Amino acid sequence: MxxxxxxxxxxxxxxxxxxxxxxxxxxxxxxxxxxxxxxxxxxxxxxxxxxxxxxxxxxxxxxxxxxxxxxxxxxxxxxxxxxxxxxxxxxxxxxxxxxxxxxxxxxxxxxxxxxxxxxxxxxxxxxxxxxxxxxxxxxTHIAPDPLESAFDQQAVGRAMRRRHTQLKRALLDQSLVSGIGNIYADEALWRARLHGERATDRLTASAVRGVLGHAAAVMTEALGRGGTSFDSLYVDVNGASGYFERSLNAYGRQGKPCRRCGTPMVRESFMNRSSFSCPRCQRRPRVVA
DNA sequence: ACGGAAACCTGCTGGC
DNA sequence: TGCCAGCAGGTTTCCG
Structure with a gap:
């Protein structure tokens, strides 16, 4: 959860x-x-x-x-x-x-x-x-998360672009930026219109800042809903996911129309887990990291 | 340094 | 009805 x-x-x-x-x-x-x-x-x-x-x-x-x-x-x-x-x-x-x-x-x-x-x-x-x-x-190996003051988006962006790796892998790397898991990585990538296999060292600084900004935004929105949707005395796994699920644009939506362009969303296997994306808005890179 | 896979668990779902 | 494969939002560790 x-x-x-x-x-x-x-x-x-x-x-x-x-x-x-x-x-x-x-x-x-x-x-x-x-x-x-x-x-x-x-x-x-x-x-x-x-x-x-x-x-x-x-x-x-x-x-x-x-x-x-x-x-x-x-x-x-x-x-x-x-x-x-x-x-x-x-x-x-x-x-x-x-x-x-x-x-x-x-x-x-x-x-x-x-x-x-x-x-x-x-x-x-x-x-x-x-x-x-x-x-x-x-x-001490866990980096600051996007919602804390110690988070330095510029520095994290630079660190990501210095690495030769895939963007989703970098978003999930808790030593680069923490707090992002499989769901919010997919949501941030969808908002940024980037495929998770894009090579971090081939992205522009503003593209990387963009996806980090989207990650922060989607997690802030989810936090807002989570804070009002369930009782603090009993944080329920199903209640929590069931509620925010309605707001998700990528995760779990394989076969459903992209909320931007209507193209059916696809599910792919990546890093031993599932990734969801729009094949039209999030073009797969020709050169994979 | 990096990527892939397996390991750690229980429970649910869907297909046969 | 039962059985089995596959899957689940995380992290660590091992191996090539």
Whole structure:
């Protein structure tokens, strides 16, 4: 489910519930949810117990809760199917609830993840390589996303044009620009009228700026809708995608008419996943990157 | 340095 | 009805 707008909706949804509260008790189930926390789930739970949350922050698709003291943060990645819910502790436990964190206000923060690609880990905060402030040490390779002030569109555009790679690949490269996933990459490319296989080093600076601008715009629009379309207490995978789906111009529209020119949209396999584009508006390059 | 593929999971859909 | 292939919005890692 989650690309940048969805993760930001989740961040906003939980922020009011967790910031200023402390973690009273933590239950982790299964080995997957804390697999990235090398010392193991018991260590994770022990070190979280009693800590208070001072901020809920995000870069790209990574979310973290800054904890008091020691310069540490609880990093949460939602993977493909992760959800964060704030509920009453006695609410029925979801089938794939892997982490239950009791909050000092009597509520419970739950990490629910069907496919378990997401997870939790406690790490140190280090200086942000891209600006003032700090970030978790495990995400120093993640570039700023288009919606944060540290994002430098000119610099990212230059970096993309220096690479000899395909445009969609570059948009999905979280070390160049973060937060963009398969859906919003296709949407940005459609708006920019560019095929994802265009070579980044053969595009003009303004074309690259254009597609980055479209990526920022479409994610901002999605965020606006996400913010009003679902309850912050229960961010639902199906509810979220079902709602914004109506606004998509490219993703999932194979066979349907292009909303600009009416030509049937096509689906192609790219990077082990699906890409959707208009064969007329987004001309495939003669020379592929 | 880059690209491709596989790995990590569960669940749903569509075809036979 | 069952079975199986294919697919799903992410990231990391390995291999050529």
């Amino acid at each position: 989650p690309e940048l707008p969805e993760v930001e909706v989740v961040r906003r949804g939980i922020a009011t519930h967790v910031v200023g509260r402390s973690l009273i008790d933590i239950q982790l189930s299964g080995h997957r949810v804390a697999r990235r926390h090398v010392p193991g789930p018991l260590d994770l739970a022990d070190r979280l117990r009693g800590r208070s949350v001072t901020a809920a922050l995000r870069r790209g698709k990574y979310l973290w809760l800054e904890l008091d003291g020691a310069g540490e943060a609880l990093v949460i990645h939602l993977g493909m199917s992760g959800q964060l819910l704030v509920e009453a502790p006695d609410a029925p436990r979801e089938k794939h609830a892997h982490a239950l964190l009791d909050l000092s206000d009597g509520r419970q923060l739950r990490f629910v993840d069907q496919r378990t690609f997401g997870g939790l880990q406690l790490v140190s905060l280090v200086p942000d390589p891209f600006g003032p402030g700090t970030v978790p040490d495990i995400i």
